[in-house]
Amino acid sequence: MKTNDEKTLQEKTLRVLARTWALGRVLLEHAKAGAAPVDQHELNERDELIVKLTELFPEEVTETTLTKVFNLHYSQAGQIVDRLCRCDILQKKTGRGAPLKLTKTGEQVAKEIELKRGYRFSYICDIFTDEELLQLTKMMEKMCDAAHQQIEARVFDKLPRNVRQLGKTV
Numbered sequence: 001m002k003t004n005d006e007k008t009l010q011e012k013t014l015r016v017l018a019r020t021w022a023l024g025r026v027l028l029e030h031a032k033a034g035a036a037p038v039d040q041h042e043l044n045e046r047d048e049l050i051v052k053l054t055e056l057f058p059e060e061v062t063e064t065t066l067t068k069v070f071n072l073h074y075s076q077a078g079q080i081v082d083r084l085c086r087c088d089i090l091q092k093k094t095g096r097g098a099p100l101k102l103t104k105t106g107e108q109v110a111k112e113i114e115l116k117r118g119y120r121f122s123y124i125c126d127i128f129t130d131e132e133l134l135q136l137t138k139m140m141e142k143m144c145d146a147a148h149q150q151i152e153a154r155v156f157d158k159l160p161r162n163v164r165q166l167g168k169t170v
Contacts, residue, residue, distance in 0.1 A: 024121065031120060043089075046070060048113045050080065051089060051102070055110040056148065059099045060156055069155060 002010070032045070043051070053069070054061045066077040081100065084090040089106035102110060125133060152158040 027120060043087075043109070043113070047080065047084065048117075050084065050100075051106060051110050051113060054090070054100045054102055055107070057151070057156070058101070061100045062097055063100070064097070065155060 028045075049070075050061075050066060053065075063074065063077040063081055066072055066080065067074055070077075072080075081090060081093065084106075085092050088103050089109050091101040091103050091106075093100075124136075128136060149160055153160060
């Protein structure tokens with residue numbers, strides 16, 4: 001059982017995470033508001049998230065996944081996938097229910113998306129020393145891993161890694 005101090009620290013941490021997320025979203029919205037009109041080959045935020053989801057969960061993301069995650073109708077998911085295929089980001093569908101796959105161009109686009117999104121938060125790097133940045137990077141990698149595991153559990157109905165690993169040793 002957690003002590004009051006531990007609960008207070010956890011609550012403070014959660015509040016800082018939520019505040020940071022909110023401020024980051026404001027910055028993203030501000031950047032989008034100042035952007036030029038989107039042409040047919042430019043990706044919107046949902047497209048970028050679909051590309052990253054496909055990259056981070058290879059062989060698992062399907063059109064059904066997109067309907068669940070983004071609350072889309074199947075026809076909407078199909079239209080998005082078709083457009084990303086025409087842009088040479090996703091490979092052509094190989095059959096109903098088949099996982100989405102990035103093309104070589106799509107793999108490069110996924111890396112560019114990550115870097116572009118990351119640079120929007122470059123101001124954070126300016127306030128830390130190299131040692132602090134190293135510590136922050138290690139913590140953020142743990143947070144990213146925890147988020148990855150949550151998506152595996154919630155979206156793909158997979159058991160947490162530590163439970164799957166127990167099954168292999170039994």
